[in-house]
Amino acid sequence: MPAAVAPKPLIAAPIAVRWRDLDAFNHVNNSTFLTYLEEARLQWLRQVPGPWFDAHAMPLQAACEVNYRRPIEWPAQIVVELACERLGNSSLTLAHRILDAADPARLYSDGRVVMVWVDPETGKPVPLPAAIRTACG
Numbered sequence: 001m002p003a004a005v006a007p008k009p010l011i012a013a014p015i016a017v018r019w020r021d022l023d024a025f026n027h028v029n030n031s032t033f034l035t036y037l038e039e040a041r042l043q044w045l046r047q048v049p050g051p052w053f054d055a056h057a058m059p060l061q062a063a064c065e066v067n068y069r070r071p072i073e074w075p076a077q078i079v080v081e082l083a084c085e086r087l088g089n090s091s092l093t094l095a096h097r098i099l100d101a102a103d104p105a106r107l108y109s110d111g112r113v114v115m116v117w118v119d120p121e122t123g124k125p126v127p128l129p130a131a132i133r134t135a136c137g
Contacts, residue, residue: 007085007095008083009082010083010084011040011044012081013039013040013043013081013082014077014079015040015078015079016077017075017076017077019074021072021074025071026073026074027072027073028073030066041082041094041113041115048135049134049135050129050130050134052131052132052135053117053129055120056120057119058120061113061115062114063112064111064112065113066109066111068108069109069110070107076101077102078098078108079098079100079101079104080096080097082095083095084136087128087132087133087136089127089128090117090128091116092128092132092136093113093114093115094112095112096110096112
């Protein structure tokens with residue numbers, strides 16, 4: 001059986017935890033983790049060389065797995081690491097980890113997100129843009 005290929009690292013996005021991210025239990029609300037993942041994806045996509053969307057190919061989140069490992073308390077600086085886990089015909093699976101910036105051994109969350117490129121007019125999947133394939137290849 002062949003050895004598993006390690007996901008290709010894409011970005012380590014620094015993010016400051018804001019007071020408004022906290023919930024009544026005085027830690028970052030679980031839904032805010034999704035916002036951190038979205039911010040990291042946008043930071044990565046902004047640095048992808050070449051067009052990664054156009055009028056006929058836009059990325060949509062198709063699935064998300066978030067494993068909450070420990071609460072994030074304020075104040076904190078975090079780092080969201082993204083890695084390319086799988087490239088499909090029209091989809092991309094990104095592995096993610098949310099870590100403490102001061103102590104990278106402190107894992108707050110991990111999981112994966114599946115992004116699918118679709119034609120916004122038809123809602124049908126379209127091939128991944130070449131820029132995404134190159135960035136993840």
